[in-house]
Amino acid sequence: MGIVNIDDELHDQMRKASVVSCRSINAQAAFWIKIGMLCEMNPTVSFNEIVARELRAAGVVPQSVKAA
Structure with a gap:
């Protein structure tokens, strides 16, 4: 494991995306x-x-979302 330096804007976008993705x-x-x-x-x-x-490789079967 190592440290990766990224700019502040990318880190902010990553933080926001992590909330949406529950990661x-x-x-x-x-x-x-x-x-x-x-x-x-x-x-x-x-x-x-x-x-x-x-x-699929992880064993998850993706299903299409049906229109309402």
Whole structure:
């Protein structure tokens, strides 16, 4: 484990996103880093497809939201 220096604005955005996502700030940073790396390594795959693939790999079955 190490220390990563980020600017104050990014840290503020990460803090806000962590509240919405119910994650710690560190968990939010790890999520953004992992997803960003996967997006860079798979430029033809959408963000939603990457997240769905990661959910399936974790044993979660994503379901579509039905219109009301």
